[in-house]
Amino acid sequence: MAPRNSIPLAAGFYPDWWHKQYGISFDKKYYFDPETRIEARLAMDKALHQRFGDVGMGDPDPQPRPMITAGMITLPAVFGCEIVYQNDALPWAIPLNLSDDEVMKLDVPDVLHSWPMTEWMRQIDYLKEKFGTVVGDINTTGIQNLALKIRAISFTSITSRIRTSAIIS
Helix, strand or coil, X not given: CCCCCCCCCCCCCCHHHHHHHHCCCCCHXXXXXXXXXXXXXXXXXXXXXXXXXXXXXXXXXXXXXXXXXXXXXXXXXXXXXXXXXECCEEEEECCCCCCHHHHHCCCCCCHXXXXXXXXXXXXXXXXXXXXXXXXXXXXXXXXXXXXXHHHXXXXXXXXXXXXXXHHHC
């Protein structure tokens, strides 16, 4: 393979663009039904090629791509945040607005055995069985984003407590 003499370029489009331009929905079914997600991704690859194929985007004949994706809602959901799904937006977590006392009573969750991680693992198993492989990621979000979803009103105190707990553990 010849060495690359250029920098690879990638572009992404948000759900509102996909929904407005092509009617592709990013509702709860997109995240929880692997077949729905695969069909949506096929339509997206084809649409990108039709619209931007001249600059190398998309695929004229896309093949199913077994993909797992979760947005940044996994850990907020594990901690009990309600997750909101819409046709034209990434999912988001409604903050819990816990008090200092409530935050201090939180237990470290068993992430791998908590919803929605159990769902993501079920989907990974399904996709591996059907396609032999899985691509994508499960974004667990960062410490400050998680603190914002748990504490919301004043997350600096929880951030320092989380850091302290992580160091002690």
